[in-house]
Amino acid sequence: MSLTAQDPATAPLLQVRDLSVRLGPVAAVTDLSFDVHRGEFLGIVGESGSGKSVTAKAILGLLPHSADIRGSVKLEGEELLGASAETMRGIRGNRIGLVFQDALAALDPVYTIGDQLVEALRAHTDISKRAARKVAADLLGEVKIPKPAERLDSYPHQLSGGQRQRIIIAAALIAEPDLIIADEPTTALDVTVQKQVLDLLAEVCQRRGASVMLVTHDLGVVAQTCDRVATFYGGLLVEEADVFTLFDGPRHPYTSALLRSVPRLGQDTPFQAIPGSPAQIYIGLYACPFAPRCEHAEAVCTAGVPPEFREGERRHRCVRVGRGEL
Numbered sequence: 001m002s003l004t005a006q007d008p009a010t011a012p013l014l015q016v017r018d019l020s021v022r023l024g025p026v027a028a029v030t031d032l033s034f035d036v037h038r039g040e041f042l043g044i045v046g047e048s049g050s051g052k053s054v055t056a057k058a059i060l061g062l063l064p065h066s067a068d069i070r071g072s073v074k075l076e077g078e079e080l081l082g083a084s085a086e087t088m089r090g091i092r093g094n095r096i097g098l099v100f101q102d103a104l105a106a107l108d109p110v111y112t113i114g115d116q117l118v119e120a121l122r123a124h125t126d127i128s129k130r131a132a133r134k135v136a137a138d139l140l141g142e143v144k145i146p147k148p149a150e151r152l153d154s155y156p157h158q159l160s161g162g163q164r165q166r167i168i169i170a171a172a173l174i175a176e177p178d179l180i181i182a183d184e185p186t187t188a189l190d191v192t193v194q195k196q197v198l199d200l201l202a203e204v205c206q207r208r209g210a211s212v213m214l215v216t217h218d219l220g221v222v223a224q225t226c227d228r229v230a231t232f233y234g235g236l237l238v239e240e241a242d243v244f245t246l247f248d249g250p251r252h253p254y255t256s257a258l259l260r261s262v263p264r265l266g267q268d269t270p271f272q273a274i275p276g277s278p279a280q281i282y283i284g285l286y287a288c289p290f291a292p293r294c295e296h297a298e299a300v301c302t303a304g305v306p307p308e309f310r311e312g313e314r315r316h317r318c319v320r321v322g323r324g325e326l
Ligand SMILES: Nc1ncnc2c1ncn2[C@@H]1O[C@H](COP(=O)(O)OP(=O)(O)O)[C@@H](O)[C@H]1O
Pocket: 023, 024, 026, 027, 028, 046, 047, 048, 049, 050, 051, 052, 053, 054, 055, 064, 280, 281
């Protein structure tokens, strides 16, 4: 822990420290630490069940009351863990924008897009309905919805999945948040539309100088849009580096396997699935969670949870790499 007070100008926008989340018998997240700096795009990748959504929800105060949450989550130095439900509602509406997978669930089916955006705008600023409608139409234009003024009168079900997700992005921008947390925002869409929506998300956030924490299984999108990447496995952050360093030479065997599993553009190398199934961690983590699937596993890997090894700006949690054996 730092002895000096953090300078707000250089302190990370979001600082997660030693976050552990237990949901009933499941250790969903263990000892997780990372930062998101101002204007930075952090990609979070990892197989299903690795704790990505639980992390996003812990930051946003969206986990069930029964969750056992430890550690610290600070937004501009302000502790969010343990904050009241009302404070967290304010944070979600104003300072952190949310873009989750299911746009249909996020939009109310009985109100038009215009009504929903106008209401959200008026909750944030003291403007007339007419002025809010104009701002809403401009927002739809910004997220590249064709004929925005007409679209305001549409109901969610009258739009395509890609358009609905663009509207969720527009809604997330209303309060001009410093941080957008996007959790697999395009998984429900078909592949070409996914790319368009992610490009759009990156473009509008860049233009507005917002930071993004992007949870995705799409490494191509991470390579194109993110500054840094964190790999999750079994609720543990197993590797983090800037995007070029990580793609150029992953250090952790799981990151290597993950990168190998993606067919490269323009190459004929076949897709290589990672053998074995993703970890489900019960009771607690006492070893490297990847050990059952790791071709390099030895006794030392199950002697305890691998500590964090730092190499300059990058870090990982592989004991054997840390010892210089791999
Ligand atoms: N509400 C819940 N109750 C119990 N276990 C949960 C709950 N939500 C998630 N989990 C478990 O926590 C682990 C991490 O889940 P999650 O963060 O959703 O993974 P992902 O990386 O796919 O987003 C998984 O083992 C999952 O089964």
